[in-house]
Amino acid sequence: MQVGILTIGNELISGRTQDTNTSHIARELNIQGWQVPILMSVDDDEAAIKTALDHILAQTDAVIVTGGLGPTTDDKTTEAIARAYGLKLYRDETILSKIKAIFDRYGLYWAPSNSKQADFPEGAEPIANPVGTAWGFSLNVKGKLIAVLPGVPAEMKRMLSQGALPTLRRTFPEAAQAVASRTIKLSGISEAEVDQRLADADLEGQGVSVGFYPHFPELRLVLTVRKPTEEEARSLLKIAEAQVVERLERHIFAYDLETLEGTVAALLSERKLTLSVAESCTGGLITDRLTDISGSSIFLERGAVTYSNLAKTELLGVPEETLRVHGAVSEPTARLMAEGVRKLGHTDLGLSTTGIAGPTGGSREKPVGTVYIALADGRETVCRKYLFRWERRRVKVATSQAALTLLKRYLISIPGQT
Amino acid sequence: MQVGILTIGNELISGRTQDTNTSHIARELNIQGWQVPILMSVDDDEAAIKTALDHILAQTDAVIVTGGLGPTTDDKTTEAIARAYGLKLYRDETILSKIKAIFDRYGLYWAPSNSKQADFPEGAEPIANPVGTAWGFSLNVKGKLIAVLPGVPAEMKRMLSQGALPTLRRTFPEAAQAVASRTIKLSGISEAEVDQRLADADLEGQGVSVGFYPHFPELRLVLTVRKPTEEEARSLLKIAEAQVVERLERHIFAYDLETLEGTVAALLSERKLTLSVAESCTGGLITDRLTDISGSSIFLERGAVTYSNLAKTELLGVPEETLRVHGAVSEPTARLMAEGVRKLGHTDLGLSTTGIAGPTGGSREKPVGTVYIALADGRETVCRKYLFRWERRRVKVATSQAALTLLKRYLISIPGQT
Numbered sequence: 001m002q003v004g005i006l007t008i009g010n011e012l013i014s015g016r017t018q019d020t021n022t023s024h025i026a027r028e029l030n031i032q033g034w035q036v037p038i039l040m041s042v043d044d045d046e047a048a049i050k051t052a053l054d055h056i057l058a059q060t061d062a063v064i065v066t067g068g069l070g071p072t073t074d075d076k077t078t079e080a081i082a083r084a085y086g087l088k089l090y091r092d093e094t095i096l097s098k099i100k101a102i103f104d105r106y107g108l109y110w111a112p113s114n115s116k117q118a119d120f121p122e123g124a125e126p127i128a129n130p131v132g133t134a135w136g137f138s139l140n141v142k143g144k145l146i147a148v149l150p151g152v153p154a155e156m157k158r159m160l161s162q163g164a165l166p167t168l169r170r171t172f173p174e175a176a177q178a179v180a181s182r183t184i185k186l187s188g189i190s191e192a193e194v195d196q197r198l199a200d201a202d203l204e205g206q207g208v209s210v211g212f213y214p215h216f217p218e219l220r221l222v223l224t225v226r227k228p229t230e231e232e233a234r235s236l237l238k239i240a241e242a243q244v245v246e247r248l249e250r251h252i253f254a255y256d257l258e259t260l261e262g263t264v265a266a267l268l269s270e271r272k273l274t275l276s277v278a279e280s281c282t283g284g285l286i287t288d289r290l291t292d293i294s295g296s297s298i299f300l301e302r303g304a305v306t307y308s309n310l311a312k313t314e315l316l317g318v319p320e321e322t323l324r325v326h327g328a329v330s331e332p333t334a335r336l337m338a339e340g341v342r343k344l345g346h347t348d349l350g351l352s353t354t355g356i357a358g359p360t361g362g363s364r365e366k367p368v369g370t371v372y373i374a375l376a377d378g379r380e381t382v383c384r385k386y387l388f389r390w391e392r393r394r395v396k397v398a399t400s401q402a403a404l405t406l407l408k409r410y411l412i413s414i415p416g417q418t
Numbered sequence: 419m420q421v422g423i424l425t426i427g428n429e430l431i432s433g434r435t436q437d438t439n440t441s442h443i444a445r446e447l448n449i450q451g452w453q454v455p456i457l458m459s460v461d462d463d464e465a466a467i468k469t470a471l472d473h474i475l476a477q478t479d480a481v482i483v484t485g486g487l488g489p490t491t492d493d494k495t496t497e498a499i500a501r502a503y504g505l506k507l508y509r510d511e512t513i514l515s516k517i518k519a520i521f522d523r524y525g526l527y528w529a530p531s532n533s534k535q536a537d538f539p540e541g542a543e544p545i546a547n548p549v550g551t552a553w554g555f556s557l558n559v560k561g562k563l564i565a566v567l568p569g570v571p572a573e574m575k576r577m578l579s580q581g582a583l584p585t586l587r588r589t590f591p592e593a594a595q596a597v598a599s600r601t602i603k604l605s606g607i608s609e610a611e612v613d614q615r616l617a618d619a620d621l622e623g624q625g626v627s628v629g630f631y632p633h634f635p636e637l638r639l640v641l642t643v644r645k646p647t648e649e650e651a652r653s654l655l656k657i658a659e660a661q662v663v664e665r666l667e668r669h670i671f672a673y674d675l676e677t678l679e680g681t682v683a684a685l686l687s688e689r690k691l692t693l694s695v696a697e698s699c700t701g702g703l704i705t706d707r708l709t710d711i712s713g714s715s716i717f718l719e720r721g722a723v724t725y726s727n728l729a730k731t732e733l734l735g736v737p738e739e740t741l742r743v744h745g746a747v748s749e750p751t752a753r754l755m756a757e758g759v760r761k762l763g764h765t766d767l768g769l770s771t772t773g774i775a776g777p778t779g780g781s782r783e784k785p786v787g788t789v790y791i792a793l794a795d796g797r798e799t800v801c802r803k804y805l806f807r808w809e810r811r812r813v814k815v816a817t818s819q820a821a822l823t824l825l826k827r828y829l830i831s832i833p834g835q836t
Contacts, residue, residue, distance in 0.1 A: 013454045015445030016629060020436065027433030036431045037466060041457040048455060055473050192529035195490040211428050212490055213435060214570060222434055283709025284702025287723045291701025292811055294777055302733070303723030305705045311720035311763070345729070359712055389524045391549070393710055
């Protein structure tokens with residue numbers, strides 16, 4: 001089944017307000033297994049509303065409309081819909097008295113214009129508003145369903161799940177499907193490369209829809225499956241996920257709502273390992289990300305943002321000679337920073353970053369984007385060199401991602417302590 | 419002039435991604451003085467894209483399209499538009515080699531499918547992408563303009579202001595009024611309070627449109643003036659800005675593209691002062707923000723993320739007794755942290771934060787959101803207590819904002835050195 005969404009309001013087309021209703025409704029409709037071919041927003045204007053409804057219903061079985069149900073003159077949705085389909089308005093006295101009761105209870109001033117919130121097009125089925133005075137309604141027009149809800153997100157959300165969705169399922173019983181979906185988060189690989197590596201699996205051919213969502217520095221891959229039953233949907237999704245993991249495992253760092261910092265935090269806690277971080281080019285971004293995780297104080301002992309050479313020498317014990325001979329951005333410096341911060345913090349692990357974030361400071365042998373990341377565990381120290389493109393902020397973000405990924409791979413490679 | 423917006427992508431109609439491009443573009447178009455009668459989103463589907471374009475262009479003079487310009491098979495925008503208007507695709511070899519050069523320079527994997535990012539419909543004028551490989555284009559069709567941009571917000575925003583808007587102004591000169599606009603960035607004040615303090619100035623009455631855009635932790639106030647000539651627009655804007663500054667000066671921290679960290683960095687450099695930062699609850703966020711500014715190494719000596727009590731004692735010299743008696747989250751600890759990090763870094767200034775970011779760790783006398791921020795300059799140490807509501811990340815962000823604001827006010831209060 002196809003369902004469109006129409007949001008109405010001047011605050012939307014002016015860009016004054018970020019429309020969050022549309023994505024919420026679209027998500028809820030997709031979960032039902034219904035297709036959402038079109039989303040539209042227009043002004044509180046009768047002609048615009050009619051044109052929009054005609055265009056959407058020409059492509060869909062139903063439309064969910066939000067906004068323009070208030071008591072003021074610029075709220076025209078109900079009249080516009082009635083006129084668009086040549087229907088008279090009727091006033092529901094029971095609902096009117098319920099709305100009046102709310103005004104009395106809270107001692108609100110009753111403006112005559114409030115009465116129009118109890119007006120509905122002939123044949124409409126009112127949808128109760130459990131949290132406000134703007135009732136919605138559903139209306140059958142030539143075999144298509146129009147469900148109208150207020151624009152206030154808190155009211156819309158409850159009336160969608162309690163009123164509009166049940167009405168849609170009742171009106172189109174044959175169209176209720178089960179949906180299963182999985183988000184796979186990747187980094188260190190391009191969209192094109194993922195696309196190519198998955199080509200032979202032909203997931204679409206198996207009835208699995210695959211979406212790519214770049215979310216710098218991540219790439220999110222979303223697998224969605226629709227089947228008549230939960231079981232069928234879940235089992236096909238499982239098979240598809242296994243095929244993706246088989247081809248991209250090394251680049252996967254989290255699933256669904258998990259984050260890279262969350263995964264690293266969980267691994268550190270689980271393995272009872274403590275960490276200190278020495279950051280030069282990332283300037284504190286790595287510890288900032290790790291401390292976004294509640295409970296990070298269990299494993300994060302301290303961080304040192306050693307932006308100056310003096311700080312690298314004094315705090316981390318990097319010899320002046322190393323800095324002079326190899327430079328602050330070099331493998332020897334990165335290694336000594338990781339080992340130095342590990343000692344400084346008396347921790348199991350030491351992680352370090354040093355690089356040229358740009359836009360200045362680059363040279364022919366060390367261009368902007370040159371980064372060294374090192375990890376020391378007391379037995380050995382690994383160091384990796386990276387060359388990132390992009391501007392300063394993105395170099396910092398990509399470096400923090402690479403550092404946390406290096407740490408995560410290390411943590412997975414060692415046996416958990418018990 | 420009427421301009422529509424069409425955003426394309428499965429992630430939008432599925433509700434998996436919150437579309438922020440539409441509201442940004444709508445805002446920018448309104449600033450130009452143009453009407454935006456319709457906003458639409460459809461799937462990456464040729465037929466859907468054609469139907470949407472026809473519907474929008476029937477009501478508008480131009481349309482801005484975003485999304486579907488990637489290298490993967492689910493990116494169909496360019497082909498769809500070419501076919502919709504019966505145009506062949508041509509490959510721009512110059513652009514192709516520029517895209518290839520980026521891949522070579524950074525040793526990225528080149529998939530053959532990447533070539534299609536250099537394909538454009540006959541007659542299209544490419545729009546350069548300064549930050550990515552997805553070029554956009556503008557196309558004249560029967561006197562209407564179609565401007566196509568990538569869906570990645572950072573890329574779309576730059577290409578809108580540098581490519582699409584100038585093209586629209588060139589194509590429809592009669593609709594191009596002189597527009598002057600100023601963004602005033604505030605913090606530590608509510609939208610309602612700003613509204614109230616500006617009421618007596620009656621800016622709208624003077625022909626100045628005022629937009630409020632909450633951008634946690636900032637509140638952005640955008641003043642826009644439209645006049646026949648640049649001069650008229652600029653002079654009216656100047657008068658309006660002066661009225662705002664007069665009423666809100668204390669809360670203004672930056673204008674237009676300036677940031678709080680940028681303002682602080684400029685003041686520190688100008689006054690030739692050096693800084694060290696000791697962060698507990700902000701976990702490195704303050705130094706992360708300061709190091710986003712190129713040249714921050716001039717004033718930022720080092721940062722210490724002293725997450726553990728041991729780190730506060732060892733690195734900053736906070737006596738164990740202070741931590742035991744007053745606690746890690748207390749005014750005495752904050753003061754000693756600021757003084758300690760100042761000594762540690764041999765700098766003019768020492769800034770510190772300590773607080774309870776939550777969701778755990780709160781108590782009756784020190785609830786979640788309790789934060790102390792201190793600033794030491796060797797002569798005196800100031801300390802402020804804050805109580806923030808909101809969840810963990812927002813407490814961290816609000817704390818970094820308050821700390822940088824405290825630092826900025828200090829820097830403004832002292833005379834610049836010469």
